[in-house]
Amino acid sequence: MYDKYQPVIGLEVHVELKTKSKIFCTCPVAFGCEPNTNVCPVCGGLPGSLPVLNKEVVNMAIKLGLAVNCQIAEYTDFYRKNYFYPDLPSNYQITQGDDPICAKGHLEVDTDGVKTKVGITRIHMEEDAGKLVHSGDTISTSQYAMADFNRTGTPLLEIVSEPDIRSAAEARAYLEQLKAIVEYLDISDCKMEEGSLRCDANISVMPKGSDVYGTRVEVKNLNSFKAVQKAIEYEIYRQMCALEDGTPLYQETRTWDDGKGVTLSMRSKESAQDYRYFPDPNLPPVYVSREWVDGIRESLPEMPKERKARLIELGLPEYDAKIITSSKAMADYFDACYEKYQEAKAISNWMMGDLSAALNSAGQDFKNSPVTPDMLVELLKFIADDTISGKIAKTVFEEAFQTGKAPGEIVKEKGLVQIKDTGAIGEMVDQVIAANPQSVTDYQAGKKQAIGFLVGQVMKLSQGKANPGMVNKLLQEKLSE
Amino acid sequence: MVDLFRFTAHELADKIKEKEISCTELTQNVLDRMDAVEGGVHAYVNTVKEQALKEAAAADKKIAAGEQVGPLFGIPISLKDNMSSTDMPTTSCSRILSNFTAPYTATVVEKIRNAGTIVLGKTNMDEFAMGSSTITSYYGPTQNPWGKDLVPGGSSGGAAAAVAAGEAILSLGSDTGGSIRQPAAFCGVVGFKPTYGMVSRYGVHAMTCSLDQVGPITKDVRDCALAMNAIAGYDKKDATSANVPIPDFTANLNGDIKGMRIGVPSEYFPSKLHPGIREKVEGALKLLEEQGAIIEEVSLPASKYALSAYYIISPAEISLNISRLDGVSYGVREDVIDGDVYDMMAATRAKGLGKEVKSRVILGTHFLCIEQLKPYYHKALKVRTLVKRDFEEVFKKVDCIVGPTTLTTSFNFNSFPDSLTLRQNDLLLAGSNLAGNCAISLPCGIVDGLPVGLQIMGNAFDDEKVLRMAYCFEQVSGIKNLQPTFVEGGNA
Numbered sequence A: 001m002y003d004k005y006q007p008v009i010g011l012e013v014h015v016e017l018k019t020k021s022k023i024f025c026t027c028p029v030a031f032g033c034e035p036n037t038n039v040c041p042v043c044g045g046l047p048g049s050l051p052v053l054n055k056e057v058v059n060m061a062i063k064l065g066l067a068v069n070c071q072i073a074e075y076t077d078f079y080r081k082n083y084f085y086p087d088l089p090s091n092y093q094i095t096q097g098d099d100p101i102c103a104k105g106h107l108e109v110d111t112d113g114v115k116t117k118v119g120i121t122r123i124h125m126e127e128d129a130g131k132l133v134h135s136g137d138t139i140s141t142s143q144y145a146m147a148d149f150n151r152t153g154t155p156l157l158e159i160v161s162e163p164d165i166r167s168a169a170e171a172r173a174y175l176e177q178l179k180a181i182v183e184y185l186d187i188s189d190c191k192m193e194e195g196s197l198r199c200d201a202n203i204s205v206m207p208k209g210s211d212v213y214g215t216r217v218e219v220k221n222l223n224s225f226k227a228v229q230k231a232i233e234y235e236i237y238r239q240m241c242a243l244e245d246g247t248p249l250y251q252e253t254r255t256w257d258d259g260k261g262v263t264l265s266m267r268s269k270e271s272a273q274d275y276r277y278f279p280d281p282n283l284p285p286v287y288v289s290r291e292w293v294d295g296i297r298e299s300l301p302e303m304p305k306e307r308k309a310r311l312i313e314l315g316l317p318e319y320d321a322k323i324i325t326s327s328k329a330m331a332d333y334f335d336a337c338y339e340k341y342q343e344a345k346a347i348s349n350w351m352m353g354d355l356s357a358a359l360n361s362a363g364q365d366f367k368n369s370p371v372t373p374d375m376l377v378e379l380l381k382f383i384a385d386d387t388i389s390g391k392i393a394k395t396v397f398e399e400a401f402q403t404g405k406a407p408g409e410i411v412k413e414k415g416l417v418q419i420k421d422t423g424a425i426g427e428m429v430d431q432v433i434a435a436n437p438q439s440v441t442d443y444q445a446g447k448k449q450a451i452g453f454l455v456g457q458v459m460k461l462s463q464g465k466a467n468p469g470m471v472n473k474l475l476q477e478k479l480s481e
Numbered sequence B: 001m002v003d004l005f006r007f008t009a010h011e012l013a014d015k016i017k018e019k020e021i022s023c024t025e026l027t028q029n030v031l032d033r034m035d036a037v038e039g040g041v042h043a044y045v046n047t048v049k050e051q052a053l054k055e056a057a058a059a060d061k062k063i064a065a066g067e068q069v070g071p072l073f074g075i076p077i078s079l080k081d082n083m084s085s086t087d088m089p090t091t092s093c094s095r096i097l098s099n100f101t102a103p104y105t106a107t108v109v110e111k112i113r114n115a116g117t118i119v120l121g122k123t124n125m126d127e128f129a130m131g132s133s134t135i136t137s138y139y140g141p142t143q144n145p146w147g148k149d150l151v152p153g154g155s156s157g158g159a160a161a162a163v164a165a166g167e168a169i170l171s172l173g174s175d176t177g178g179s180i181r182q183p184a185a186f187c188g189v190v191g192f193k194p195t196y197g198m199v200s201r202y203g204v205h206a207m208t209c210s211l212d213q214v215g216p217i218t219k220d221v222r223d224c225a226l227a228m229n230a231i232a233g234y235d236k237k238d239a240t241s242a243n244v245p246i247p248d249f250t251a252n253l254n255g256d257i258k259g260m261r262i263g264v265p266s267e268y269f270p271s272k273l274h275p276g277i278r279e280k281v282e283g284a285l286k287l288l289e290e291q292g293a294i295i296e297e298v299s300l301p302a303s304k305y306a307l308s309a310y311y312i313i314s315p316a317e318i319s320l321n322i323s324r325l326d327g328v329s330y331g332v333r334e335d336v337i338d339g340d341v342y343d344m345m346a347a348t349r350a351k352g353l354g355k356e357v358k359s360r361v362i363l364g365t366h367f368l369c370i371e372q373l374k375p376y377y378h379k380a381l382k383v384r385t386l387v388k389r390d391f392e393e394v395f396k397k398v399d400c401i402v403g404p405t406t407l408t409t410s411f412n413f414n415s416f417p418d419s420l421t422l423r424q425n426d427l428l429l430a431g432s433n434l435a436g437n438c439a440i441s442l443p444c445g446i447v448d449g450l451p452v453g454l455q456i457m458g459n460a461f462d463d464e465k466v467l468r469m470a471y472c473f474e475q476v477s478g479i480k481n482l483q484p485t486f487v488e489g490g491n492a
Helices: A055-067 A168-185 A225-245 A290-299 A304-313 A318-325 A328-340 A344-362 A373-384 A390-403 A407-414 A422-435 A437-444 A450-461 A468-480 B009-017 B023-041 B049-064 B107-114 B157-164 B181-187 B221-231 B275-290 B303-324 B341-352 B355-368 B373-397 B419-435 B463-477
Strands: A005-016 A078-082 A092-096 A102-111 A114-127 A131-134 A145-148 A155-161 A197-207 A217-222 A252-257 A262-268 B044-047 B076-080 B118-123 B170-175 B190-193 B213-218 B261-265 B294-298 B400-404 B438-447 B450-458
Touching: A005 A168, A005 A225, A055 A102, A055 A114, A055 A155, A055 A168, A055 A290, A078 B303, A092 A114, A102 A168, A114 A168, A168 A197, A168 A225, A168 A304, A168 A328, A197 A225, A217 A225, A217 A262, A225 A252, A225 A262, A304 A318, A304 A328, A318 A328, A318 A344, A328 A344, A328 A373, A344 A373, A344 A390, A373 A390, A373 A407, A390 A407, A422 A437, A422 A450, A422 A468, A437 A450, A437 A468, A450 A468, B009 B023, B009 B221, B023 B044, B023 B049, B023 B076, B023 B118, B044 B157, B049 B118, B076 B107, B076 B157, B107 B118, B107 B170, B107 B221, B118 B157, B157 B170, B157 B181, B157 B213, B170 B190, B170 B221, B181 B190, B181 B419, B181 B438, B181 B450, B190 B221, B190 B463, B213 B221, B221 B438, B221 B463, B261 B275, B261 B373, B275 B294, B275 B400, B275 B438, B275 B450, B275 B463, B294 B373, B303 B355, B303 B373, B303 B419, B355 B373, B373 B400, B373 B419, B400 B463, B419 B438, B419 B450, B438 B463, B450 B463
Parallel strands: A217 A252, B076 B118, B076 B170, B261 B294, B261 B400
Antiparallel strands: A005 A155, A005 A197, A078 A092, A102 A114, A114 A155, A131 A145, A197 A217, A252 A262, B044 B118, B170 B213, B190 B213, B190 B438, B400 B450, B438 B450
């Protein structure tokens, strides 16, 4: 069945911008405040209030536009999108119409090594709505709802892709790479679970070789990268089955039920509202000069693609460079380490291995890692100069991660410095030889692997502190005597 | 005690400065006048008498302390009921906002207060400024001080009636399609619609955002210029406010209009124009010519479509501006049993909004539907551009355009003209709003015992020029600070 059909996918991504103030008023953009504490007459939609555009939103939109190869509009304006909803105080959302700030861009997407180009139709600026807090456990049993307008007027960028995406994996890769870019630009927190990055997917399926798109379905409520991929996979499967069975497909909006792993119908497009888009007479159009755009272009930070190339030049394999640059926090961590210690591969090994694992299980990220770049570098230097063994290093790392103590301090406190004294190791070797005559005999009879056991015994005796290379060497010498 | 309420603001301000009268005396005098005539006029929907007297007493202390005060210091004024302030409700004379006191103050209210004026209350208006007779107010109509059962005009009918009846020395109104000028003409006072962007709209309930403009209603042109000095200016809270240098609007009130060119558009003298008004306006033009102005005929050909454009653009914007009134977080909510939030919103709006508002919301919603957008709204915008271009062309040749403000004088509540005539009245008014220009109406005579308005229009940001010409006419004609006969007769 999968050979017969071609999925066609487009994504609509909303990114909450981390400006100081809201898009049309001076209320702060903040999370986790008491309900309705960051509200003023403007974002509260009171009669007589007027919106005034926060220019920083335009700056951020242009940044993102440039980073994804968009054309930046010379003229751009704002529209009212009209619909009644209790979390929308004026019952219209201020958004953009036919002249968005950015259009006609693209993103180069790497899906497991396969490179594709996904077109970006447009990026536009708009205001976020408030939130409804329902009483009771479920919406259907809820007695009443309360509106919290703290989020109302938080600036959003909506990034609309072309229907260029052909698989769920590619959609996920596109989203991850878009997220990385937004993070690199430092314009949003990009937390899907908190809603600062949101994604809706438009999915259709057509017979392979056809150039007529199938019936399009919009899927909402995708709250993680995994959900995006799983929902698209499910929806492709559902639509293909329908086509095989001859069941009709409807143009509709569906919601992803993460628990059940299915999409469910929300509303059909037949009943879709006419939003009566209308240019907002309170907001004069914005004219974007070349100088404005050039100024922003010059201030753009290094993007994931360039950064990855630079890391490869520093000696990292492409795989490592890709993983490390996929998140700005991770790449920044790497750079901070590399600045003090120029062993790129050693850094990436630890970052991608023990550190990532520890951060994941602790639910933390590279930005606020308890093991700072300085600490990791200290640890790596201990390993390099044989102060501690790689095995001991893991213990020290764990301790450092838990306590935040510097590796040097831990090594000193616990007396973990590697034993490199030939005399001391020699004594332990002698002890082990004496205690294990059978292994010695085996070794001398040609069973060379028996030395492994003896090395292990010496290490055990030294509580792991003996230098394994020296143990090996001394054992060999003594056994050959 | 002299009837202080009969004087103009600048006369009274001089008396205060000279310590001839106190602010308390003046305020008390105007409040007494209010007590005497308000029962008949019904200019106000909310008053703050005690607050006003306290402010007057505080003002007297400042005078006694020898503080430097401005030219409107101590003057009792009124605000139209669509201007937000925290000291009393701001309802736009709608049931839906009848319990609503704004938590913030409109820029224009701050400014006029900073000039030292004393606010007495808020004046009656058509609901959300939709109407031209002040009869769509939730609080009932206002009576024109010039005659029994006569409308004061609208939508700033309460503001104009208050000034005419001596219940305020000056008023602030708002003008979307003539809502300052037409009631000023009907009530025999001066009403000025400044250039769009000249006065901040922040905090003033929107009717049609792209047309609304706040302006003064006064007893003479000098008062109007003084009020403009107080309220004009860039406001960063209003993105449509113009960041331009603000002139001293009183600087050229010297009666000198020699060499100024006046355009007279034939379109503004249609056959439906009341012959008495035509005569008065022609007389005014002759007077201005005698003062050295050069009169020439001009044409505004697009003006015949202007009204249609106005009646599409305005409802379209209204339909969206009114949508925020849903009962969710403020206003009078109609709770419903067994309904959801949409039922509540529908019930709130059904009961809270008046018929005129609803009909414009429905019309506007229709014009903005995807199928109607092109044939109506987009076409109306094109007409608006043409109207603007007409004015631009004419203003290349002339300094001001002069004509009547209205086709008729005030009419009786009980014998309303047909709606076509009513709308045609707006014909002479809406053009300035569509083009964003400035225009003044000032009395130019009495016909059948009722005042007639002379309209002087200027190009955008030529506000000062319009005031200069209006002042000249006022000086030469001697028609100013008229005392309305009906209220005077003690009939009101």
